Amino acid sequence: MSDNYLLELNEVQKEAVINTDGPQLIIAGAGSGKTRVLTYKIVHLLNSGIKPSNILALTFTNKAAREMKERMATLTEKKLVNQIWMGTFHSIFSKILRIDGDFIGYPSNYTIYDAEDTKKQIREIIKYLKLDPEQYPVNEIYSRISKAKNNLVLPSAYQANIEIQKQDINLKRPETSKIYALYQQRCKKASAMDFDDLLLNTNILIRDFPEILEKYQNIFKYILVDEYQDTNYSQYLIIKKLSGLLQNICVVGDDSQSIYAFRGAKIENILNFRNDFPELKVYKLEKNYRSTKNIVYAANSLIEKNKNRIPKTIFTDNKIGEKVKVVEQLTDRAEAYYVAKKIIKIKKENNFTFYDFAILYRTNAQSRAFEDALRRFSIPYKIFGSISFYQRAEIKNIVAYLRLVINKNDDQALQRIINFPKRSIGGTTVDKLVALASSNNITTWDVILQTHKLGAVFNSRTIGLLNKFKNLIISLTEKAKELNAKEFVDFVLEKTGIKRSMAEDRSPEGISKFENIQEFTNAVQEYVDKKETEEQEKVSLENFLEEIALATDQDSDNADTEKVSMMTIHASKGLEFKAVFIGGVEEGLFPSFRSITDPKEIEEERRLFYVAITRSEAELFVTHTKQRMKWGRFQDANPSRFIFELDENYVDFEYINDDTSQDFENFSNNSTFAKINFIENESKQPKIDIHAPKKLKKIKSNPVLDTSESREKDDKTGIAVGMTVVHAKFGKGKVLKIEGVFPQTKATVDFGDAGQKNLLLKFAQLKIIES
DNA sequence: TTGTGCTGCTTTTTT
DNA sequence: AGCAGCACAA
16 A cells, blocks of 8 residues: 655654554644644554554544545545544444443433533423522523533532532522432433533443443554544543553644633643653644744734643744734724625735635624625625524424434423424423423323323313324334335424425515425435445434434535635634634623633633634734624724734734725715615714713713603693593503603503503503593 | 513533 | 513413
8 A cells, every 4th residue: 555645744744643553642733734644644544454443533523524534535445434433522422322321221212412402401400499590590500510521520429529519509509419410310211311421421331331441442442532622521531541451542632722611621631641641652743834924923922922831833834924914993893894895805816716715703793794794795605603404493393203203201302392383282281291200200201101090180182182192103103113214204294284384384484494394304315315325224213313413503514615704713613714804803802701800711712812813824804893782782892902912023903094994984975885774873873982872871861851751741642641541451541651752652551450551652542531 | 372572691612 | 682481461
């Protein structure tokens, strides 16, 4: 076999590729050819006679796994590549749990709960324990439980840990451990695992069953881990144990690009890797092949401000290139227009395609202004991330049928579809079912199986409805045995009447939902076709569910189309573009106001900015505004501290008085675009006075104009304080107060028994019966 | 049981 | 501003 591929590597890269045995750490700076090293290394392993089924390669996204497979397929036989254990942590270990999960009490058909299922389950438990939902916000509890799991703290340990208990008491949430315990119990009962459980249960499996650990230690003779800086403790421990015997472990990562600490990733895993493997060989890939000198050096000057890092200096042989542009704009809208204009200009000057551009931002909410602007200029764009296709309610409802057919204990799936489409089984009935299940320690489906015993709880009509539902699910289960995944989905859509009822809904949302369903059936078809040609057998529902449970929107890439990419910086990791715009680089937004008090979190934000900068090959714009619309209000904004941390030698600053902002003013007054409500907004906001929002507020609360002045009479209707009026619904009442200006005139009316009501006179057709 | 309006929340999110 | 969960009315 040819070793030609080694010629395409620099010295360090080559060393990192050919040294395959023993523990290795590859520190791969941004743009240093990390993917190339990783793929060549695996190919090198195959070429030296290692069986593909003895290689475990873990990535963070399905997309990364797929891309690496594709690249390897160009270097070696595709058949070999397909036999490698390659995928995300979650997908690989979910497979292992389907094989060996019965050792820890899980059937192979267990369900994977996504974040939504998890939150719903937690919400139910909070309700069940009669806790105040205000005191126990679902998101907080979820992240607390998730954190515990990722640190391998089980409910019993959580309960027993004094430090944790103290924290919960300080947070005024002393019952958190009870919620956690019940949550685990219910998931187990439902034969369900959430994302964190996939890792946690793998840990439990290999901790409690040494023979299983040994089995996989011998299967995974070579282990490679990508994006190691973003692993959490749970993942770390799995890797450490699996590689414990042969120690052929290679981790690749860049501490400077660790940006998921907020989800439990531990940057220490990479910083302290040597402690676990003293024999460690370290390779530092410090040569950047991606970006111009100005970008590389500007990025270096930023990241040097972080204390917690592995020392390294990224350099490049690339040309000097353009300086980084830091641009000030008045508002987020002006910022978006500036970016849109620049895209057109740069595209023309450099002969780029739209595909070469990316707009990056800290929060998804920022995308809207950019979308508007790009549409005005007819610039095609694609937003990455946001809501996953499989997370849409209409898709999840269909999937829930599949889930329930596979696993009758899947309570969350059952609750989704028991009244979808509408079968008159409402909240009251479902609550009772769930309570019955809970108090008898069985699943909701078990309760439904015993409707004949429930005469005391439900009336005969409800029992009939439940029986009908039961029979439907049973008949679907029978069908699932004969049909492949696609045929079954079609059958469900027909049999349940979902297809018919959705086709009838001609509202825009309804049409879009129907299209999504069609897209879903297409996706199933595609999957079935692909698998059946590869494996020559019927594609079961189980296969398909496994595929989509861990699929995300990031996976579908229409990247080949001629479009500007828009995404959060988190979503941009690993990508590169010729021109990059980073928007909203302002204090409180980037760095986020939540991280401003904690130096560690500021370091993470700085790494995030580092990631953003290093996405760019040649053109880089960093924009910030003086005012930003936030939660429906204009708020003053200041440039981010990170802007001042960039070495000025590599940066050009552009202020609002420059020509470009002038261009923007002209543009916004251009009659072609007069319709855009930008102008409307601007008229509310004096253009130069950045304190306008405060002024506005003052006017609003000004007693002369506003509500505190009780007016006597509404001029439009003649209704006045003291009159007796009649309301169609509430009957006779006495007018107590008139306030506001037409058309917002409101009256407070006392309807006696019906109580006091505030009515908008515009809508409430009050009749005067007595002045 | 189903439909509708109100209230409260809102960083990032590979799985 | 926009959404989702929830309480209340029809």
